[in-house]
Amino acid sequence: MRSNAHNLRRIAFRIARTIGFGYLAIVVMFAYFQRALMYPALQVERLAAQAVDHEFDSLSDVTQETSDGLTLHGWHAKPSRPEGASESDPQRRAILFFHGNGGHRGHRLWEYHLFAKFGWETIVFDYRGYGENAGSPSEDGLVADAKAAWKYATEVAGLKPSNIVLFGESLGGGVAIRLAADLFEAKTPPAALVVRSTFRTMTDAAVHRFPWLPVRLLLLDRYESIGLAQQIECPVLVFHGDRDTVIPIDHARDLFDSFPEESDSGVPRQFVLLDGADHNNYADVAGVEFQRELKAFLDKVISTEERDP
Template identity: 35%
Template sequence: MWSGKLLSIVLPLVGFYLVVVGALYALQRPMIFRADMSPAPPDLHAVPGFREVSYRTEDGLDLRALHRPAAAGRPTLVYFHGNADGLSGSIRVTAGLAAEGYGLLLAGYRGYDGNPGSPSEAGLHADGRAALGWLAANGVPAPDTVLVGNSLGSGPATELAASFPVAGLVLISGYTSLPDVAAPVYPFVPVRLLMRDRFDNIGKIGRVAAPVLILHGTADRTIPFGHATALAAAAGDRARLVPFEGAGHELVGSPALFPVIGRWLDGLRRRGHGTLN
């Protein structure tokens, strides 16, 4: 009798749990990649100092991006923006670097800024490879580039830095992996088993031969500061970790951020990485 009553309670709860887990599994990409929340893309032909470029990915997508050539003796930075952002935000947060004469390729993602396709881990990696391919075809080889990834963008930036001989890697509010970010948010769901897009930065950063700069706010609640310390430890003596006391996940908008990057780039130039000599 009691077993029957217990089953009548437990079975609906189990069924409800399975429905919730199934829904989270099915909807995980729209939940992860918030292209729908990105600001409206700018008129790319009207951005001072930049020109609109387009490059084709290996799976046949033509993506829009913005390019600004480097001044003499300056490297080109490839900037991978965060989630719920796009080229408008990329222009704003890199303005200080543009003013110092650094070259910039503000990378476009599939599904963002009106670009075709739907975002995924494999897709964003392909988009990044297409961006580096475009630069190489236009006279800027990988050793003359520094990759900069903010938040979500730390995934493709780390993947590319582990795969190409770039001059440097900068991670802003980066994560060890997406499952590490999501698991504490959904403690009753087997996140590590179900996530399709993993962006395993902690497993890749050890293969990055270039110097690595890691910038992270100590009060970041979206991607806690522990992710930064773990990434720095995994990168070893190639990494420099700079904590920003009291800063949260919007660190990329801080005016204090890009002078730190500029000084680090000056250090690379003194050590002779790519065109940083």
């Protein structure tokens, strides 16, 4: 009996040790490969604007150098301009678009065409490590990329900050929120901020994805959006699908509640629940509602800017 009990203890110990070592191996692998999981970057040799089937007045290849010396590739899409309007028209307006962590800029043409339909230009750069871009993605790297994109919009494209709306989807929401907060600190705020299907913090999003891992101890890139939201005093619009399985709806509600109740120009923050939408299928499931609410918001931004230039 004693021998049997001893053998059972030895077997239990071996099983526990095997499970423990296995779990430790998974933790180590997560720690080492976390950026590969967070940034499943899709790279291509070339994303030439001339090869894109589009309905813009023009779609141009553009580049911009980052503060750490990388050259980012992107596109600048322009809608048809009213007769007589020029590149120096002070009424030119643009969406500076920050995409999510999957794919590259070529996978968001539906959004760019929608912006053009509303009369807005689109400026979009792939992050480092995405599209044709060299480098490896990281939070600090994407912050630098966003600042480079803003520099292109204001200095190269010649757009006024008050005529630029920041738009971020998913991961891009964290990038756009950080840029908006930095721009308010620099006293050069954008016209507005729109985010779709984004998180309150990347840490919380990772905990939801990997609840059995010590994510809060290991995560390198945390994107603390909820801690920056209060600094952003321009008009804010938050979209989120009520069936989002990647980033739960409570992220959106908590983030929304952290923005000022109204902008410095008196525009109330706005939350739009996309009925039936998961993380990526919003255009198919709730596209009409998305278009209607976005256009109304952009029209409000224009009227506010014209009222208080």
